[in-house]
Amino acid sequence: MKLQRKHVLAAGVAVVATAAVAVGTGLGFADSAPTGQSVCPGSITFSAEGGAPAATSNQFPVGTRLRVTNLDNNKAAEVTVVGPSGSCVLLNSAAMELVREPGKNVIRRNVVERVGGAVAQPGAGRPDAVGDRPGSVSPPAGRPAPRSACQGAITFFDEAAGPAATSNQFPAGTRLRVTNLDNNKATTVTVTGPSGSCVLLNSAAMEQIREPGKNLVRNNTVEVLR
Template sequence: MKLQRKHVLAAGVAAVAAAAVAVGTGLGFADSAPNRQSVCPGSVTFSAEGGAPSATSDRFPIGTRLRVTNLDNKRSAEVTVTGPSGSCVLLNSTAMELVREPGKNVIRRNLIERVGEVVAQPGPGQPGQVADRPGSASPPASPPASPPAARPVAGSACSGAITFFEEAAAPAATSDRFPVGTRLRVTNLDNGKATTVTITGPSASCVLLNSAAMEQIREPGKNLVRNNTVELLR
């Protein structure tokens, strides 16, 4: 009889504990981050461009609106794609300030969501019409404008501007195109400086330099190399 009571008591304690976990999760006490899919893989960084929060992209047309969330501090920013770049999403400095942690120039844990796109260009003195979410009841008045074609240097393995992330290491790069171990030569055509880097991991850019590699080729005060060529070394 005593043994049976012990089993009944243990089962009752387990049931109460399970109910407490379920209630805690429902109230947001448990770590139950939403299982949302990011439209861009890899780290997010920024260019030195100012202005209103915006971004450039090699994937989304001009006018596309994206929400960028830093999962480490839960800060978000909504940006509009204003032109092409060599990244899935490259924030401008204003947008980066809204989401980054102090002293960090790259957001490794992030969530990028597509939230809408400009559906009509405003006329003189008229506000633009924006579809806040995909599937809006208002159909687009005209298709979104496509970004102007990037003009890669002939033979360049990557098109668009090149930027960097902070990393205390030898010159290296990350990429969404080349496997780990690939060697690339990146040349700044504005000053003729070049660096040879090895791909060490994935990112959301065709080539994203680390700070050591960027120091070897950038012009003073510039965080972006627009006029460049990227060569794949055999």
């Protein structure tokens, strides 16, 4: 009788545990943590773009849905790629607010996951929409712009140092000239380490070329100096 009672109790515990797992999964707890390897290496930063949470990318087409998780506070945001940029993923202001830590403009420890399929965006693929895309380059009249070594918009990260940059394309020590084609201001920087962007300027470099109040340089060229 005692042996039989032990089997009954064990079976009851197993049923309760199975039910608890089923309830937890139904509530979404099982999906709250990153499940795989990040599809974007390096730090994540943001642009001053307004609107609902969104992102731009040089790796994923318009309409791609991404989940970005800040591993330092376990906050996550799901965003849709709305255009090209110079980063694997560049969040806009609203998306960054969802995942950032107070006072920090860079997420160094992160996981980026691709979620589901692409969502069609209005105007995607229209030839007349090319000039409106983030990062489209229109050189000043009468002077053709040199071929840029990086495509898309350029932004920056907050760092108290002399003008410099990080990159996912060029090794440390590479010298780059970055020109803002909207005001013809240029800065020469040395790559000091890796990031999630083709070129990500630091604060001092951005101050040398930015237009007042703008945190993004859309029309630009990046040249590798020998």
